[in-house]
Amino acid sequence: MKKIHIIILVVIAISIAAIMSTVADSSTYATFNVAVANEGDEYHVVGKFVKDKGIEYNPQQNANRCVFYLKDNENKELKVIYNGAKPQDFEMSEQIVVTGKAEDGVFIADKILMKCPSKYNNTSDPSKTSTSKAS
Amino acid sequence: MDIQYLGEHLLPGQLGNLFLVLSFTAALLSSIAYFFASNQNQLENNSWHKIGRAAFYIHGFSVIAVMVTLFYIIFNHYFEYQYVWQHSSKSLPVRYMMSCFWEGQEGSFLLWSIWHVVLGFILIKKTGKFEAPVMTIFSTVQVFLSSMLLGIYIFDYHLGSNPFILLREHPEFMELPFVKVPEYLTNLDGRGLNPLLQNYWMTIHPPILFLGFASTLVPFAYALAGLWKKQHAEWVAPALPWTYFGVMILGTGILMGGAWAYESLSFGGFWAWDPVENASLVPWLVMVGGAHVMLIYKSRKQSLFTAYVLMILTFILILYSTFLTRSGILGNTSVHAFTDLGMSGQLLVYLLFYVFIAAVLLIINYKSINADNVEDNSTSREFWMFIGALVLLVSAFQITFTTSIPVINKLFGSNLAPPTKAVEHYNSWQIPFAIIVALLMAITQFFKYKQSDLKTTLKKLMVSIIIAAVATTIAVFTLEIYNGFLIALFFTSFFAITSNIDYIFKVLNGEIRKAGASIAHIGFGMILLGALIATGKSRVISQNTSGIDISKLGKEFNNMENIMLAKHDTLQMGEYFLSYKGRRIEGVNHYFDIEYFKRNEKGKYDLVFTLSPIVQTNPRMGNSAEPDTKHYWYKDVYTHITYAEMEPPEEAGHNHDDENGYKKYASATMAIGDTIFGSKSLIVLENIYKEVDSLKHHFNGNDIAVGATFKIIDIHNKTTFAKPIYLIKGNMVSPIDAEVESMGVKLSFKNIHPDNGKIDIDLSEKDTGSQEFIILKAIVFPFINILWLGCIIMIIGTVLAIRERLKKSRLNIA
Numbered sequence: 001m002k003k004i005h006i007i008i009l010v011v012i013a014i015s016i017a018a019i020m021s022t023v024a025d026s027s028t029y030a031t032f033n034v035a036v037a038n039e040g041d042e043y044h045v046v047g048k049f050v051k052d053k054g055i056e057y058n059p060q061q062n063a064n065r066c067v068f069y070l071k072d073n074e075n076k077e078l079k080v081i082y083n084g085a086k087p088q089d090f091e092m093s094e095q096i097v098v099t100g101k102a103e104d105g106v107f108i109a110d111k112i113l114m115k116c117p118s119k120y121n122n123t124s125d126p127s128k129t130s131t132s133k134a135s
Numbered sequence: 136m137d138i139q140y141l142g143e144h145l146l147p148g149q150l151g152n153l154f155l156v157l158s159f160t161a162a163l164l165s166s167i168a169y170f171f172a173s174n175q176n177q178l179e180n181n182s183w184h185k186i187g188r189a190a191f192y193i194h195g196f197s198v199i200a201v202m203v204t205l206f207y208i209i210f211n212h213y214f215e216y217q218y219v220w221q222h223s224s225k226s227l228p229v230r231y232m233m234s235c236f237w238e239g240q241e242g243s244f245l246l247w248s249i250w251h252v253v254l255g256f257i258l259i260k261k262t263g264k265f266e267a268p269v270m271t272i273f274s275t276v277q278v279f280l281s282s283m284l285l286g287i288y289i290f291d292y293h294l295g296s297n298p299f300i301l302l303r304e305h306p307e308f309m310e311l312p313f314v315k316v317p318e319y320l321t322n323l324d325g326r327g328l329n330p331l332l333q334n335y336w337m338t339i340h341p342p343i344l345f346l347g348f349a350s351t352l353v354p355f356a357y358a359l360a361g362l363w364k365k366q367h368a369e370w371v372a373p374a375l376p377w378t379y380f381g382v383m384i385l386g387t388g389i390l391m392g393g394a395w396a397y398e399s400l401s402f403g404g405f406w407a408w409d410p411v412e413n414a415s416l417v418p419w420l421v422m423v424g425g426a427h428v429m430l431i432y433k434s435r436k437q438s439l440f441t442a443y444v445l446m447i448l449t450f451i452l453i454l455y456s457t458f459l460t461r462s463g464i465l466g467n468t469s470v471h472a473f474t475d476l477g478m479s480g481q482l483l484v485y486l487l488f489y490v491f492i493a494a495v496l497l498i499i500n501y502k503s504i505n506a507d508n509v510e511d512n513s514t515s516r517e518f519w520m521f522i523g524a525l526v527l528l529v530s531a532f533q534i535t536f537t538t539s540i541p542v543i544n545k546l547f548g549s550n551l552a553p554p555t556k557a558v559e560h561y562n563s564w565q566i567p568f569a570i571i572v573a574l575l576m577a578i579t580q581f582f583k584y585k586q587s588d589l590k591t592t593l594k595k596l597m598v599s600i601i602i603a604a605v606a607t608t609i610a611v612f613t614l615e616i617y618n619g620f621l622i623a624l625f626f627t628s629f630f631a632i633t634s635n636i637d638y639i640f641k642v643l644n645g646e647i648r649k650a651g652a653s654i655a656h657i658g659f660g661m662i663l664l665g666a667l668i669a670t671g672k673s674r675v676i677s678q679n680t681s682g683i684d685i686s687k688l689g690k691e692f693n694n695m696e697n698i699m700l701a702k703h704d705t706l707q708m709g710e711y712f713l714s715y716k717g718r719r720i721e722g723v724n725h726y727f728d729i730e731y732f733k734r735n736e737k738g739k740y741d742l743v744f745t746l747s748p749i750v751q752t753n754p755r756m757g758n759s760a761e762p763d764t765k766h767y768w769y770k771d772v773y774t775h776i777t778y779a780e781m782e783p784p785e786e787a788g789h790n791h792d793d794e795n796g797y798k799k800y801a802s803a804t805m806a807i808g809d810t811i812f813g814s815k816s817l818i819v820l821e822n823i824y825k826e827v828d829s830l831k832h833h834f835n836g837n838d839i840a841v842g843a844t845f846k847i848i849d850i851h852n853k854t855t856f857a858k859p860i861y862l863i864k865g866n867m868v869s870p871i872d873a874e875v876e877s878m879g880v881k882l883s884f885k886n887i888h889p890d891n892g893k894i895d896i897d898l899s900e901k902d903t904g905s906q907e908f909i910i911l912k913a914i915v916f917p918f919i920n921i922l923w924l925g926c927i928i929m930i931i932g933t934v935l936a937i938r939e940r941l942k943k944s945r946l947n948i949a
Contacts, residue, residue: 003513003518007522007525011525011528011529014529015529015532015533018529018532018533018536018564019536021560021563021564022533022536022537022540022554022560023551025537025554025555025556025560026537026540026551026552026553026554027551027552027553027554027555028550028551028552029550029551029552030550042555043552044552044553044555057778059699059778059908059910063697063698063699063777063778063910064696064697084696084697084777085697085777085778085910085912086777086778099552099555110555111555
């Protein structure tokens with residue numbers, strides 16, 4: 001066997017290992033029902049911030065804890081505890097992806113990704129934005 | 136019924152559209168003409184060739200005209216155009232107008248297209264016999280890019296997105312009532328530029344990055360031309376300097392993106408393995424590998440097939456990354472991907488077209504390309520260069536695969552989400568790859584082509600190895616690097632630097648002109664070293680100091696990296712004492728002035744520097760925080776606001792017992808040894824004494840003064856002493872309070888009970904409740920300047936290598 005064949009085999013082996021590690025390290029998109037049923041497993045949950053329940057954030061007590069409710073795509077609502085500072089303009093977000101796990105019926109998130117009102121999908125009336133600015 | 140709209144400027148749009156159509160048709164004509172010209176026996180100066188050239192010139196000037204028109208309507212605030220309305224506003228400073236141009240997808244496609252035109256113009260002049268086939272490829276690419284901007288309907292299919300569409304004719308707004316108002320323009324203002332892009336980096340980073348993208352087309356076009364015209368031996372030499380150019384420009388563009396993220400985004404670092412970052416890194420890695428394999432071919436006439444594959448792959452990966460970032464497929468995984476403009480189908484066709492053509496050409500030519508016999512001699516330079524290229528390829532594959540999770544989901548209907556700990560995931564693979572690459576950079580130049588004597592090679596490397604080993608040992612202990620992989624990477628990247636310096640002096644006799652490759656390698660070694668130290672040893676100095684025991688909240692809550700700082704309050708952070716002085720509002724920017732103090736030997740606080748991180752308000756797109764960084768040569772102190780009330784609460788003082796914001800918390804009658812509890816502290820009366828310094832406190836012998844010593848222990852077990860004084864001056868009781876600023880505690884000595892020796896004490900605490908405060912995060916990045924310096928050195932090295940390469944090819948021709 002020539003060296004090049006050994007090298008090719010090694011390259012293939014490393015590539016397969018890389019694929020497997022990606023699959024192993026990857027998380028899963030799920031709904032709250034799945035997350036609650038499998039407490040302790042890491043999930044990504046996509047949902048919307050429940051505006052009327054507000055967000056609880058008392059930086060005087062703890063700057064790294066905010067609590068809010070999220071409604072997932074199956075319309076299930078769950079309390080989310082995020083251990084970080086409240087993201088800027090949290091209320092404006094259109095869609096939120098929280099990463100973390102369920103624990104005792106609440107979702108403990110260690111990462112939040114917000115989708116802000118998109119530049120392209122915003123159907124706001126241009127004339128309205130200009131008048132609201134004037135007033 | 137036609138409405139006569141007031142104040143519209145329709146001419147620029149009509150001109151713009153005219154040039155768009157012209158650029159598309161001219162590119163089409165040019166590619167057809169050049170295609171036929173390529174099949175003529177006499178390659179130059181046949182009539183197809185002339186038509187192709189003329190058509191490409193017309194195309195190029197049309198693209199430039201489109202660009203000028205788009206700039207014109209942006210600079211004049213013609214909000215009747217949707218693109219202008221969407222991306223700018225009247226209040227936008229002129230210096231950011233360039234950024235408006237490429238904020239939207241249409242503008243960034245245009246930018247990309249312009250660079251192709253510029254490169255195409257140069258190639259027409261310089262390419263010689265390769266002109267017709269190379270320009271055929273160029274023109275077809277321009278057909279695709281121009282079609283992205285057409286914005287016409289072919290039956291029901293919407294082809295491209297037009298930057299000159301009028302606001303009132305845009306599908307989203309057509310039905311809205313304002314369309315019926317003739318004077319809708321009078322009060323109309325644009326939506327404004329995304330605040331994140333209002334930054335000088337965003338004026339220079341996109342053009343450089345797109346030039347990098349565009350430059351990958353040149354070696355790709357040469358490679359396809361080589362396959363097509365069976366010029367396997369000829370394409371490499373002219374394509375090589377262009378490949379170096381691409382490596383340099385794309386590398387610069389990527390690192391500038393990192394610098395932008397570091398200077399103005401608030402994720403706390405310069406690299407986060409975000410899909411958008413990965414999408415531009417991957418083609419660069421493959422192109423670097425390809426450049427080395429082309430060099431092998433130039434020197435040893437080997438590995439031609441691999442050179443073809445890598446240079447083709449580089450361009451295909453650019454298209455793939457364009458597809459990833461612009462099709463909206465990354466939606467839930469990246470913060471700054473574009474959303475779909477309905478062009479994902481078109482992008483996919485563009486991508487698959489070239490995959491198909493390249494694959495067919497490679498298969499047809501497989502036999503005519505000399506069998507890819509890699510030199511089996513593992514003491515040859517080409518062997519290790521080839522291994523290096525393979526490592527880069529595998530590294531690129533690993534990044535691509537994980538980044539492509541959303542694509543995999545689409546293809547296989549799976550439901551995978553990206554790794555939760557993405558940075559750790561990528562690092563666990565890429566650090567070992569980096570170790571190998573750095574090692575190869577260190578040793579490969581010392582091997583000779585064909586074969587070399589292992590012993591003498593090792594002997595030559597010995598000095599560098601020893602220096603690197605000593606440096607690593609010192610670094611491990613001074614910087615406290617205790618991770619095996621990081622220690623290995625420190626060693627190999629340091630070794631890469633020392634051995635390349637050694638090579639310049641020993642082998643090249645210090646001839647800098649010829650040392651391009653070595654200098655570029657030194658630069659890359661420094662980038663790895665700087666990244667390793669700056670990120671591996673970065674310290675978050677803003678730790679939670681709130682009164683709550685963090686550990687009680689569970690182990691999930693141990694990464695408390697944000698700290699609350701109330702106005703005029705001082706908190707210790709690492710070696711610094713931070714004080715929030717207040718905010719300044721300038722236009723849309725809120726500057727938060729934070730003073731950094733250090734304690735000197737005398738126990739006094741010296742102001743070292745002031746940082747003013749910004750929160751930029753933007754009611755429509757959300758506020759954004761921009762960090763501020765103090766740069767030292769050996770470290771950066773980085774601070775950004777994670778949270779702030781944008782409407783500051785009323786100034787402190789109204790609800791407080793005194794002007795310094797103290798509020799009475801408790802009163803007690805205490806004997807020596809008694810304890811009083813504050814909300815965050817425990818206060819013990821240690822003693823009562825009569826020997827009060829009369830000079831210091833300005834009283835005379837007739838006055839009565841008694842002092843008390845309190846020991847204060849706060850929740851961090853920090854101990855301080857406070858000495859309030861009870862003073863009767865003349866007939867007036869005027870106690871002197873003792874304030875402990877750092878703990879927000881004040882003690883007042885109110886009365887003495889001579890009968891039992893007890894004293895009355897008021898405990899006041901700083902009230903943070905209604906006071907203005909900010910939440911911030913502060914990180915120290917040690918030695919990050921090695922990284923930036925490495926970038927500059929790598930660019931210089933590549934420029935030298937290009938110059939040397941061009942000189943050689945000129946000599947060969949002559």
